[in-house]
Amino acid sequence: MHNPSTDGNSRDNINSLNKRCIRLFGFFRRRSQSSSQNQNHSSHIESKNKPQLTSDLEKNVNTIINLMDSPSDLVTRRLQVGNYKVTLVYFDGLIDKATLNEFIIKNFQEDVSTLKNQPLSPSTSFIEYLKNEVFSAAELKTVSTLDELMLDILSGDTAVLIDGLDQGIVIGTRGWESRSIEEPITEALVRGPRDGFTENIRTNMVLIRRRIRDPNLRFESFKVGRRSKKDLVISYIAGIAHPQIIDEVIRRVETIDMDDVPETGYVEQWIEDNFLSPFPQVLNTERPDKVSAALTQGKVAIFLDGTPFALVAPLTFGETLQSPEDYYERWYIGTLIRILRYFCAFVALFLPSLYVALVSFHPGMIPSKLAFSIISTREGVPFPSLFEAFFMELTMEILREAGVRLPKPIGQTVGIVGGLVIGEAAVSAGIVSPIMVIVVAVTAISTFVIPTYSFAISIRMLRFVFLIVAGVFGFYGIILTYIAINVHMANLKSFGVPYTVPFAPSFYKDWKDLVLRAPVTFFSNRPKLMQTGDDVRMKGRK
Structure with missing residues (x-):
């Protein structure tokens, strides 16, 4: 039976709940507005309390020197230009001395006769005259606070302080030594641009x-x-x-x-x-x-x-297995390489744990001839397959890190020769079986195929998790852990974008650049998952 009183009560409850939500929203909005007003007020007070430059040149220079505790690389070049006392303040090694000499000091000296006729005034007219008529540098600005001036000097700029003026001129003279543009070391390609970012x-x-x-x-x-x-x-x-x-x-x-x-x-x-x-x-x-x-x-x-x-x-997850080289080669080559990466990621994550689970818990799932071969190679090995796999994987990780930290010629030798020597010695000593060495070697090589280094490290960490649960619970542990990781990835977001998109939520039009790499002419629109303002990437293509 339909009960109107129940409907009335539910409507009353909903209305009261809506009113509470509106009051709560208003409270938070008033609180956020008051906090923003307080922040603006505090920032205004802080800006007023910042130490200002004075018209006394010596006082300004001494204040800068004392605040920095008289550093040996701080240069204060004093000039007498006509009727004016000028001091240039900069750090040796952070500036381009050619710019300093050519566009600042030389211009001062060439305009001595003109500067003698300029009245000494604290107004901004003289500052503007120097900026527009004397200095020929590209980057110029006027500062009035001591903090801003010191930050510019520490950044590699040159400060021009003039006696009688409570403002300073900052000229962009940054020119420290930097590394030239080279090919990226961690992301080398067979085909593609050879330039990489620098520290500048x-x-x-x-x-x-x-x-x-x-x-x-x-x-x-x-x-x-x-x-x-x-x-x-x-x-x-x-x-x-x-x-x-x-x-x-x-x-x-x-x-x-x-x-x-x-x-x-x-x-x-x-x-x-x-x-x-x-x-x-x-x-x-x-x-x-x-x-x-x-x-x-x-x-x-x-x-x-x-x-x-x-x-x-x-x-997103799909981008961790993509490389710029996928687009520089023809589409079927890029597709095959990308499929190979997905397969290698599966091998790098699951192969040792699958081996341990099959040998320890599910030997009936192994073909008979392969099972007899594994049993014969494991004869005399004193450790269970879990400890055997864990020991070899840990040894491989140690060799990998040692090869990265050592100098390049030595590191490559340690990585290759060390792995061969330790693997052969372990098999000869009867500590591990030969098939375990093959499993660990294939797993390590598959890890190197993953183009994103940080994602490859994640795979290496999770490999030990799967290894442990496989040694304790077998296939059941592997499946449960795999489900847990998928649940975590489905709930993970990157700046509001789901990590597993376009797998889930599904954007089928974006699948042409996911596991497969469609021809370039098919990329007429940008990915739907980014919700871009301009979707069209190619005109005249469908």
């Missing part, structure tokens, strides 16, 4: 601009690190990248609060969604072509001064 953030930005000559390409600059004050740049293409992703990346970057940010790995760990997940949620790369391709798909890139590794967000 300006050079990295130029490498992107060379590839994307679009006026909508944006570079937003930030300072990270309370003491290091390093330059961080967020790059995206306006009109393609989704505004919510851009805002979320900027919001997370602005929350970075530490003394120093030496590498983008710190930024990655700070801004990732789930720090407990074994899977990388931000892609790191030192290839400009990889970053430019990601930008055209609607992604956001992060550059940090002092490191050749850039970050790309968001990241």
